[in-house]
Amino acid sequence: MEEAVGIRWHKLITRLAGNGFPEAQVRLEDEGPRLAMVFRALSGDPGLTIKASTERSINTWRPLAHKLAGTGRRHALAWREADALRVPESLAVFPDKTLNRDLYLWLTAMASQAESRVSGDWLQANQQLVLKTLAAYPGLTALYHSLAQCLVEIRRARTRLPAAQAEREAALQVALLTPGSRTAFPAAPGEPWPVPLWLYPLPEEPRLSPTAANDDGKDGESSGNGKTRQSKQRKQARYVDDNQQRNGMMIFRLESLFSWSEFVPVDRCQDDDDDEDTEQIAEDLDFLSLSRSPSTSASRIKLDMDLPSASEDDIQLNDGCLYPEWDWKKQQLKENHCRVIPMLPRDSEPEPLPDRLQALARNLRQRFQGLQPQRIWEKRQASGTLLDLDACLHHAADMRRGQATSQPALWRRETARHRDLSCLVLADLSLSTEAWADNTHQVIDVIRDSLHLLGEALDAGQDDFAMYGFSSRRRDHVRFNLIKNFAEPWGETIHGRIKGLKPGYYTRMGAAIRQATDILRDKPAEQRLLLLLTDGKPNDLDVYEGRYGMEDTRHALLEARQAGIQPFCVTIDQKAADYLPYLFGQQRYQLIRQASELPGLLPKLYLLLTGRTA
Template sequence: MEEHVGQVWDRFITKIANQGYPEAAVTLDQVKTPLGVFYRALGGDSALRITATTATLHKARRSWLHKVAGTGKKVELAWQDEICLYLPAQLDLFPDAQLNRDLYFWLAAMAGTPVPAQTHRNLNWIVDNQQRTSKTLQKYRGLHQRYQRLVRAFIALRPDPVKLKPEIAAQEQAIQQALIDPGSITELPEARFAPEPVPLWLHPNPPHNGGLSSSNETKDRNASKGETRQAEQRRRQAERVDKPDEQGANLGVRHEADLFSFAEFCKMDRSTEEEDDLDQAEGIANDIDKMSVTQDNTTVASRIKFDLDLPSEEEDDIPLNEGILYPEWDYKKNIMLRDYCQIIPMMSRKAVDCELPVHLQKPARRLRRQFESLAARPQWIRGQYEGDKLDLDAYLDFRGSASSNGSANSGDPRLYYQKRPLVRDMACLLLADLSLSTDAWVNDKQQVVDVIRDSVHLFAESLHASGDQFAIHGFSSRRRQHVRFNCIKDFHESYNAKIRGRIADISPGFYTRMGAAIRHATDLLGKQSAQKKLLLLLTDGKPNDLDRYEGRHGVEDTRKAILEARNQGLIPFCITIDEEANQYLPYLFGRQGYTFIRQAEQLPKRLPQLYMTLTGKLLGS
C-alpha cells in the first residue's frame, strides 16, 4: 500500500512540475524525414545523420516544484559534431504544435550555419549563438517570420525580469534582448546561478565521447541492428579515465571524499556480462550524467569468447585464395590508405544441391514467364531508310526542311521505324549484406536472412529466364583484415541445383565493411563485356565494423567506393529495408540511386520487379 501511494504521488507531482505542453508535443521521428531534406537543402553536411540528443545537467535555479518532484535537473539542447546532428527527441515547449515543429527546423538551420573555427574558440556561448542566429537570418531571409514567432512565444514563457532578484533579472533581461536583437549583447552579467536554458540556441557545452575508441584487440560490439534501433535513441556523455588503483583503496580511511570515490567505482566486465533487468539498467543509465569508462588489460573470458565466435577451419566456409588487398578512404586525412583491407573470397562448405523451396515455386513460375517474354520482346528502331512503319515526326521534319530550303531533296530521308529483336546486353552483380543484423526478426515467422534467401532465389530464377549475365555474392566482415566475400554464383557458372544449394545455405555473418566489398564487386563486374553493368546492393543497414569503420568513416569510405564504381561505367543501385535509410543513402547513392522497401517480407516479390524496371530504363525498352 505504501509503495502504491508513493507511485501515485510521484506521478502526480511530476505531472504538476512539468512545464511543457504534452498535448502539443512533436517528436523527432515525426519530422525527421522532411527535416533531413530541409537541413541538407540549406547546405548542411550531407554525411551527418539526425538523431536524438542527450539530456545534460544545467546549473540554473530550479523551482520548488521541481525540487519536490526531483525533476528539472537536465535539459535537451541541440548540437552537432562530425557524425550527427543532435536534436531533442520531443519538443513540447509551446502550447502550439506548429511552433514546436518550427523550432525543430530553426535549430536545424542554425546548426547548419558555419561559424569560423578561430572565431568560435574565442567567443562565449551567448555571443556564439547570437552570431549563428544573425548569420542564419542573413543567409535565409525566409526564416525571419518563423524566428520572430518563436521568439515572441518563447519570451512569453520566460520569467518576467521585474519579478526576479536584481542579479538574475539582469541575466534574464540580457538573454531576452539577445533573442530579440541578435548581436546586441556582448557578455552575460554575472550571477550565482546559471541562466535558464535557451532551447532556441545550441548547446553551450555539448557532450563529447571522451575518446572512447579502444584498440582493435580489445573492443567488441554487437552488430545486431535490433539492439541499436530503439524507439528512442539518446546519446550518452562519457569519459575515459585511468583504472583506479585497487591496492591503494583502504576502507580504514574515514574521509568522506575518499569513501564516496571508493563507493562509486565498481569493477564490471561489460564485454561479457548482460543485465537481466533491462528496464533497471536503462533507468540507471538515464540517471547518470557522465559515464566513466576504463580499460582493464588483464586476460579475461572475453578473449576466449572472441575466439569461440569464429568458426573452426573444419566448420568454416572454404577460402578460394589467400586474400586480395584493397584500399580504404580516410576522409579526415583526405587520402586513400593503400592495401588496407583484405577481401577473402569464400564458398560454402556445407551447401547441398537442392531444388527451389516449395513456397517459392508458384511465384517463380510467374516470374519466369515475365522474364522470358522480356527477353523475346522486340524494340522499334528509328531513323531507317525502310522499315515496318512511317516515323511521322521524322517525316514532318523532313518536309519542313525541304520547304524552307526550296528543294525536294533536302535532308536525310530516314523516315521509317524498323522492328528488331531486343538484344539485352546486360550484366548484373547482386551483392547481399550478410552481416549479423540479418539474424533479426522481420515478423513472428521470418528472420531477415530468410527474406534475403527467398529474394535471392527468385532473383536468380528471374535472371536465368531473361538470359542476362548475372552473379550473386554476399559479404560480411570482422575488421579490415577479414572481409568475407561469399561466392554464391559467379558470372561463368550456370544456374542449377548447385547454385540453389548455395543460396539455401546463406546465413548471418559478422559486420558490414561495405566499401571493400563494393570495390571487389566493382572489379568483378568491370571485367564483363556487357554494354550495361548494374551493381545491385541488398542491405538492411549502414556500414559498420568493430574498428573505426563505425560512423562517419564507414559512410565516407562507402561513398568513395560507389563514386569509383560510377567512374568505371557501372550503375550502382541500393535496395534496403533499413528504416533509417533516408538518413544516409541519399548521400551514398544519390536521390535516384536507392529504394526503400517498407515491408521487408515484400522484398522477394519486389526485387525482380525492381530489376525489370531498372534494366528497362537502362536499355531504353
C-alpha cells in the same frame, strides 16, 4: 494513506513548478521528415542525421518551487555533433504549436550554418551564428524575431531572479532581440537559464578509465538473451568503482569447511537473473554508470568471434586484392588499406531448386521467357541461308537498267537480338542475417530464396548476370563469397552454393562495392547494374562505424557511378530512410517492410530498373 498523499503532493508540486506548455507540445518523430528535407535544402551537411538529444545538467538558479519538486536541473537542448544534429525529442517552449514547430525549423536552419564544434564563448558564438543564418536566409528573419519576442516575454514572466542573475538575464534578452549587440555579459553565479533558440556546445566527454579485465576495447556487448535495443536518445555514461567491495580480504573459519572439494567460490553478491524492466530503467536514468568489475554480466556471455579453422571455413580461392578506403576526417583515400578475399562455400553440392519455390519459379520463368531477345530476319545480306526474293527482284530490274552492282546482297539470315546489359547481385551475409525475419524464417533464409528466384528469372530472360556475397572482420579480412560469376551457367551447382551460404561477420560495405565495381568494369555492356541486398548500415569491429563507414560506402558508390555502373539498394532495415538517400540517392533504393516480400519483389524491381515490363 501516506503513500496516496505523497503521490498527490508530488503531482501538485510538479505541476506548479513545471515549465513549458504541454498542450502545445510537438514531437521530433512527427517533424523529423520535414526537418531532414529542410536541412538538405539549406545545403546542410548531407552526412548528418537529425536525432533526439539527451537532457543535460545545467547549473542554473532555480526557484523554490523547482527545488521542492526536484525539477529544473536537467534540460533538453540542441547541439551539433560530427555525424548528427541533436534536438530535443519534444518541444513545448511556446503556448502555440505553430511556434514550437517553427522552433524546430529554426534550430535546423542554424545547424546548417554551424560548425561541428563551437569555439570560444558560446554566448557570443550564438549571436554571430544567428546573424550568419539570417544573412544566408533572409526569409527566416520574421520567424526568428517572432520566436525571440515570445521567448523574451515568457522569460520576463518567470519568477524574480537575484540581482546578479537578473542583470545577466536582461543582457541575454537584449542579445536575443538584437543579435550581436552584446559583446560581454555581466558575471553571475551559475549558468543562464537555458536558451532554446541557440545551439549548445557538445556535452563533456566522460573521463577515461583504465581498461578492465573483461573489456578489450574492441567488441561491443549485448544482453544475455541475445536481443539488442536501440534507444531513441543518446545517454551519458560515467565510470564508477565496484560498490560491492568484493576485492578485499574475506575472513572465514577454516574449520567450517568439511573438505576442500566442497568449497566452491561462487560470487553470491551478484544476481544472475536479468531484470525484466532493464530497458525502461535505462531510459529513466540520467547517467549510465559503468562498473569496472572483473565479473560482470557481460563477461559471462562474451565470445570472441574468431575465424574458423581452415578445414571448416569456406575455401579461399587466392590471397585476395588490396583496395583503398576513404577517410572522411582526413579527406583522403588510404591506398591498399583493405584486403578482399574471394571465398567459395565449402562442401556445397549440386542441389535442385527447393520444392517450396518450384511453383513461383515456374511463374517467373514464364513471365521472363516472354522477354527473351526475339530472333529477326535480316534482309539484303551478302550471305545467308535463304534468298531474299525482294532483293532478287530489285537486282533483276537494276540489271535491265544497267545499274546492277557487281556484289549484290541477295540473301537473308536469321539472328538473335541481344540486350546489352550486365547485372551483379551483391548480398550482405553479415552476422545480422542470422536474426529472425518472422516466426519461421531467418533473414539469411529470405536472402537465399531471393537469390534462387532472381536467378531463375534472369536465366529465363537470358540476361548476363553474376551473384556474390560479402561480410568482413576488420579491414584485412573482407570475405567475398562467389556464388555465380558471369561465365558460369545457371543450374544446380549454383543452387547448391546458395544453399550453403551462412551468416558471416560484419559489413564493410565499401570494400565489397569496390570489388564488385572492378568485376563489372570488365564487362563491355551498355547498361551495368549493381544490385545490393542488405539488412543494415555499414559497420565493422574497428573504426568502420558510424559516419566513417557511411562516408567510405558513399565514396565507393561515387566511384562505381564514375565507372558507368548503376548502383541500387534493396533493404529490410526500417531505419534505412535515415541514411540510404545520402548513400544511393532518393530514387536509388527500395525499402521492404516485410522480409517475406523480398523474393517476389526482386524480379519485379529488376524489370523496373532495366526499363522493361512483363
